[in-house]
Amino acid sequence: xxxKQVAITGAGRGIGRAxxxxxxxxxxxxxxxxxxxxxxxxLKGDVHFIxxxxxxxxxxxxxxxxxxxxxxxxxxxxxxxxxxxxxPLHKTSTEDFERTMRVNVTAPFLLIRELSGAMVKxxxxxxxxxxxxxxxxxxxxxxxxxxxxxxLLGLTRSLAxxxxxxxxxxxxxxxxxxxxxxxxxxxxxxxQSTGRSEAEARETLSKLNPLHRPVKPEEVAEVVFxxxxxxxxxxxxxxxxxxxxxxxx
Numbered sequence: 001x002x003x004k005q006v007a008i009t010g011a012g013r014g015i016g017r018a019x020x021x022x023x024x025x026x027x028x029x030x031x032x033x034x035x036x037x038x039x040x041x042x043l044k045g046d047v048h049f050i051x052x053x054x055x056x057x058x059x060x061x062x063x064x065x066x067x068x069x070x071x072x073x074x075x076x077x078x079x080x081x082x083x084x085x086x087x088p089l090h091k092t093s094t095e096d097f098e099r100t101m102r103v104n105v106t107a108p109f110l111l112i113r114e115l116s117g118a119m120v121k122x123x124x125x126x127x128x129x130x131x132x133x134x135x136x137x138x139x140x141x142x143x144x145x146x147x148x149x150x151x152l153l154g155l156t157r158s159l160a161x162x163x164x165x166x167x168x169x170x171x172x173x174x175x176x177x178x179x180x181x182x183x184x185x186x187x188x189x190x191x192q193s194t195g196r197s198e199a200e201a202r203e204t205l206s207k208l209n210p211l212h213r214p215v216k217p218e219e220v221a222e223v224v225f226x227x228x229x230x231x232x233x234x235x236x237x238x239x240x241x242x243x244x245x246x247x248x249x
Contacts (some may be wrong), residue, residue, distance in 0.1 A: 005074050006228065007031040007067055007115070009052060009107065010081030014180035015130060018217035019078055020047065022225045031071055033063055033081070054081040054107035055099055064114035071117040075096025076126040076228040079108035079152075084145045084182055086189065097144040104148035105126040109155060116159075116168060125168040129156050130220075133176045133244050149174075153240055160238030169237035171227045174245025177205055179214040209245030219243060 024045035119125025128194035155226035
């Protein structure tokens with residue numbers, strides 16, 4: 001029996017770790033792309049570490065080459081690694097903008113370019129890009145992040161059309177505020193800039209969606225697993241699944 005294999009970027013924490021745990025629970029072989037192997041401690045199952053720095057094109061290409069050699073044909077690829085820069089436009093440096101684009105757009109582009117060929121040759125494959133509600137609307141003080149996530153959604157739609165006739169689906173998942181390190185960093189910034197307590201800052205962010213709570217990483221992972229693994233998702237491509245507690249409604 002052929003082992004189902006998925007590569008997941010940013011697999012060591014937050015949404016990426018929840019996705020890795022979801023696939024491992026179903027017996028998949030998980031190729032975990034992360035900066036530090038230590039971040040994968042506690043993951044149980046058929047998990048393999050590949051060093052990966054999404055901000056470094058050479059690191060991304062080296063990871064792709066190792067996957068091609070060691071994994072061969074991937075059943076699925078999940079581009080999850082991402083960063084967010086929060087600052088007014090006049091305080092957003094060119095370096096910050098370019099780094100955000102490299103991590104959030106260029107790295108997924110390179111991995112898909114390098115790894116989709118084996119999927120095409122096999123006649124099947126699933127690609128899921130983790131975008132954001134910032135791919136579908138603007139948020140002030142996050143111009144670089146919004147630009148990068150809009151670009152990732154555009155890349156998703158274009159490649160979905162290109163690869164669909166070859167049996168490969170490409171979809172995006174767009175989480176809203178999710179209870180991760182990135183969410184905590186926003187809580188900390190609000191607390192520091194306003195003098196509110198951490199609990200008050202967390203409540204402020206939680207009320208940005210009608211559920212009045214952040215999305216759980218495990219909830220995002222379920223949507224990803226559906227798109228990447230479920231037979232019911234075989235005809236879905238070019239889609240963007242929003243999971244945001246009703247924020248965009």
